[in-house]
Amino acid sequence: MTTTAPAAPPRPARDARAALPPALRRARRRSAGLGLLAWLVGIVFFLPVAWMVLTSLHAETDAAANPPAVAASLTLDGYRTFFGSDGGPSPWPALLNSLMASLFSTVLVLALALPAAYALSIRRVKRWTDVLFFFLSTKMLPVVAGxxxxxxxAKNTGLLDNIWLLVLLYTSMNLPIAVWMLQSFLADIPVSIVEAAQIDGARLTTVLARVIAPIAGPGIAATSLICFIFSWNEMLFARVLTGVTAETAPVFLTRFITSQGLFLAQVCAASVVISLPVLAAGFAAQDKLVQGLSLGAVK
Known part of the structure; x- marks a missing residue:
């Protein structure tokens, strides 16, 4: 009668890790450390947003308590006040004004920046680097100086409290950064593709709409989202140049800071509502945004 030897016990995972080359072990530890650091940075950036949302759900007395009453009861009074349920002004005109100014200015910026980026990247004009520097130099002037x-x-032309003035201002303010971004995206497009389209008889408008735009779609989406965010968040010009008719959402937010004090819960509720369109746009275009911002990073 023959007997079989018992099976050898499996090696522990520690032995398998020890068998790895030292360089690979260091790389894994470095990767784990960077992942932990990324999580910590993400939590640090997320905490103010979470605190703002939590404060917006508290009563004014609990929001102003020192130390903060984190475990206080939740309420929607701040949101009711923001939307004018207690007889206050409605925020919808201001929100629509911000949406209108941001969307129209973003469309105008793309319509002007795409041909300019084409001329500076694919069909480069003479001294194109000087042109790019000129676009960049326009952003060096402090906004308050103008x-x-x-x-x-605006006063002499009768454009005070006019939403179209803000559209023109936001277009001029975002155009330089849009040209810079689109120029870097379009510079990665092979010129042979454009030349093939032109050989087939495509005109410039056809090349831009049917050849350049689909290829540079992620870059265009990233540029449009950044221009939209800049326009939505702008408050200095909107605060000075508008009154009641063209009041934007950031200006409407300042109504909750009065001589009677700072209504913290109401301000946080208004901030959450005003931030939602930008967050929704960023979430909807997050794949295009990541592709556009990383376009050309890997050669």
Whole structure:
């Protein structure tokens, strides 16, 4: 009668890790450390947003308590006040004004920046680097330095409290950064594709609409989202140049800071509502945004 030897016990996972090359073990530890650091940074950036949302759900007395009453009862009074349920002003005109100014200015920026980026990247004009530097230099002027001339121009032309003035201002403010971004995206497009389309008889508008735009779609989406965010968040010009008719959402937010004090819960509720369109747009276009911002990073 023959007997079989018992099976050898499996090696522990520690032995398998020890058998790895030292360089691979260091790489894994470095990757784990970077992952932990990324989580910590993400939590640090998320905490103010979470605190704002939690404060918006508290009563004013609990929101102003020191130390903060984290476990206080939740209520929607701040949101009811923001939407005018207690007889206050409605925020919908201000929200619609912000949406209108942001959307129209973003469309105008893309319509002007795409041909300019085409001329600076694919069919490069003479001294194109100087042109790019000129676009960048326009962003070096402090915004407040141009406030008085713009105000005097708007006053003399009757454009005060006019939403179309904000559309033109946001277009001019976002155009340089849009040209810079689109130029870097379009520079990665092979010129042979454009030349093949032109050989087939495609005109410039056809090349831009049917060849350049589909290829550079992620870059265009990233540029449009950034321009939309900049326009939505702008408050200095909107605060000075608008009154009641063209009031935007950031200006409406300042109504909750009065001489009677700071209504913290109401301000946080208004901030949450005003931030939702930007968050929704970013979430809807997050794949295009990541592709656009990383376009050209790997050669």
């Amino acid at each position: 406030l008085l001339p713009v105000y005097l121009f």
